[in-house]
Amino acid sequence: MPQPTKFYPRLKGRSAIVTGAGTQGDGIGTGRAIAMLLAGEGAHVALVDRDRESAEETRRRIDAAGGQAFTLAGDVTVDADCRHFVEQAVAHTGRLDILVNNVGISDPVALDAADESGWTRVIDVNLKSAMLMIRHAVPAMKAAGGGSIVNISSIAGMRAHGSIAYGPSKAAMAQLAAEIAVLHGRYGIRVNTVAPGHIMTPHAMHVLPEGLRTLRRAIAPLGIEGDAWDIARAVAFLASDDARFITGVLLPVDGGVTRIGPIAAHFLAEAELAADAGTEGLNQ
Structure with missing residues (x-):
């Protein structure tokens, strides 16, 4: 999908924080997008990332498009840093309306490969960070008369994928x-979760062989x-007033993968891969 060129000012005047807002290299990962x-739709965005330069690249892109953003470097697993991020967002804009907990890392697949420190690190980055950011964001949102929090989860949290943490x-x-x-x-704070499915990001393009990408497309009901x-x-929809009566939901954005049964997925993949000239890549 090409980068959006038409925006709707649904978030004009809103203040937002996005964690993991950078992307390594020149690509566009989930946090950067x-x-x-959000900036394209009018929000003033605090770009949080451990890698300031990565966040700065996101800011440069937002600036070039006429949006408003500033960068904050730190560790979302540290309570003092999370407090600082919220305080700076409020200092820049006078309020906080939107928080997107996007940052996340993965873990080894095999149980015997996952030591306690590695397991704890995944839990801290993915879950503890969201709790810390929310804990500091909620008072600021109450002061603003409400707000929207969106956690970026995964369909791996809905269906087992063989991951330990x-x-x-x-x-x-x-x-x-x-x-x-x-x-x-009751304070006007809505909290929802987006669960990405088979999403092609710069990281995925780097680590996934083409054969696996072909298989991912084959088992998806939409075929993409x-x-x-x-x-x-x-996220922009859930953050906006268009979703004013939506809270507590888990929204898979997955091309229908979580709705298809294993037998149906098998036959879908079998039929498509048989007709795909590139299926040899699965056996390489």
Whole structure:
């Protein structure tokens, strides 16, 4: 999907924080796409990332498109840093309306390859960071009269993918969002979760062999992969007043993968791969 060129000012005057807002290299990952789209729709975006230069590249792209953004470097697993991010967002704009907990890492597949420190690191980056950011964001959103929080989870938190820490951490992110939605809805704070499916990001392009990409497309009911802009559009919708009556939901953005049964997926893949001239790549 090409980068959006037409924007709707649904978020004009809003203040937003996006964690993991950078992307390594020149590509557009999920965090960068979310930040760029929120800015394109009028939000003033705080770009949070451990790698300041990566966040600066996102800011340069937003500036070039006429949007507003600034960068904040730090560690979302550290409470003091999370407090600082929220304080700086409020200092720049006078309020906080939107928080997107996008940052995340994966873990080794095999149980015997996952030591305790590695497991803890995944839980801390994916889940603890969201809790810390939400804890500091909620008072600022209450002061602003409400707000929208969006956690970026994964379909790995909905269906088992053989991960020891990643899947459980992503499942917990969705439950965390539901709990906060119930606890703080009376303050006008909506909390939702987006679960990306087979999304083609610069990282995925680097680590996935073409044969696996072909298989991912084959088992998807839509027959395509998603990209970072698909996730960004879902986030922008949930962050806007268009979703004013939506809270506590888990929204898969996955081309229908979580709705198809294993037998149907098998036959879909078998039929498509048999007709695909590039299926030799699966056996390489």
